[in-house]
Amino acid sequence: MGDQDSRAGTSYSTKAISLYCDEVHAPHGRAMQSAFDAPQDNAMPEIMVGQSEARFLSLLVQLTGAEKIVEVGTLAGYSAISMAQHLSDHGHLWSIENEPKHAEVARQHIAQAGLSERITVICADGLDGLAQIVQHGPFDMVFLDADKERYDQYQIWAEDHLRVGGVLLADNAYYFGHLLDETDDAAAVRRMHERTSLSFQSVCIPTPDGLMMGMKTRKD
Numbered sequence: 001m002g003d004q005d006s007r008a009g010t011s012y013s014t015k016a017i018s019l020y021c022d023e024v025h026a027p028h029g030r031a032m033q034s035a036f037d038a039p040q041d042n043a044m045p046e047i048m049v050g051q052s053e054a055r056f057l058s059l060l061v062q063l064t065g066a067e068k069i070v071e072v073g074t075l076a077g078y079s080a081i082s083m084a085q086h087l088s089d090h091g092h093l094w095s096i097e098n099e100p101k102h103a104e105v106a107r108q109h110i111a112q113a114g115l116s117e118r119i120t121v122i123c124a125d126g127l128d129g130l131a132q133i134v135q136h137g138p139f140d141m142v143f144l145d146a147d148k149e150r151y152d153q154y155q156i157w158a159e160d161h162l163r164v165g166g167v168l169l170a171d172n173a174y175y176f177g178h179l180l181d182e183t184d185d186a187a188a189v190r191r192m193h194e195r196t197s198l199s200f201q202s203v204c205i206p207t208p209d210g211l212m213m214g215m216k217t218r219k220d
């Protein structure tokens with residue numbers, strides 16, 4: 001059930017409740033803990049998805065049977081490892097990262113997780129990296145988690161390269177609380193939402209940051 005407050009955006013979660021649910025439902029194995037700690041250990045920004053969001057991505061891969069996955073924004077490989085650890089032997093994840101140090105740390109943690117055969121980290125700017133992998137498409141899942149100001153362009157790429165029934169996800173879909181601002185950057189994130197709603201069955205899941213999810217439908 002909801003009530004007027006929760007429907008209006010109030011969250012009943014607290015830090016303690018979030019931690020409890022993370023630990024009950026989404027405890028880290030060794031590889032996931034190591035990738036989660038890697039940004040702090042390597043003086044990188046600690047901006048990976050939350051523990052429960054990582055578990056959600058992992059469950060979604062299992063539920064949909066996704067085999068070909070694209071991620072924009074690797075950081076230290078935490079979300080990539082989460083998604084790829086349940087890929088079949090035929091599955092592959094391409095993750096694009098423009099910071100060489102991040103890409104290198106991610107490759108180390110992916111190797112530690114035993115997933116080097118399953119995950120390719122492409123060190124490139126988002127759109128350039130996407131252009132490099134089109135021959136592997138159509139894809140089953142695309143996860144956007146890099147520069148939000150180009151989410152509209154990544155969305156167009158995803159719309160073109162996902163199979164019908166494929167899933168598009170975008171984290172930080174509330175744009176850090178600025179989604180409705182009158183700025184060019186906020187407008188780009190809104191274009192992603194609005195375009196997705198036209199050619200996908202979509203929802204913005206009210207996670208703390210907003211997680212947009214859509215299933216590509218055939219265009220009429």
Ligand SMILES: C[S@@+](CC[C@H](N)C(=O)[O-])C[C@H]1O[C@@H](n2cnc3c(N)ncnc32)[C@H](O)[C@@H]1O
Pocket residue numbers: 047048049072073074075076077078079080096097098099102124125126127145146147
């Ligand atoms: C939020 S972090 C990704 C977190 C990761 N998905 C996780 O949850 O473990 C965003 C990453 O995108 C990278 N990035 C930012 N702008 C980019 C761009 N234009 N092209 C590729 N990567 C970019 C950043 O360097 C950073 O490592």
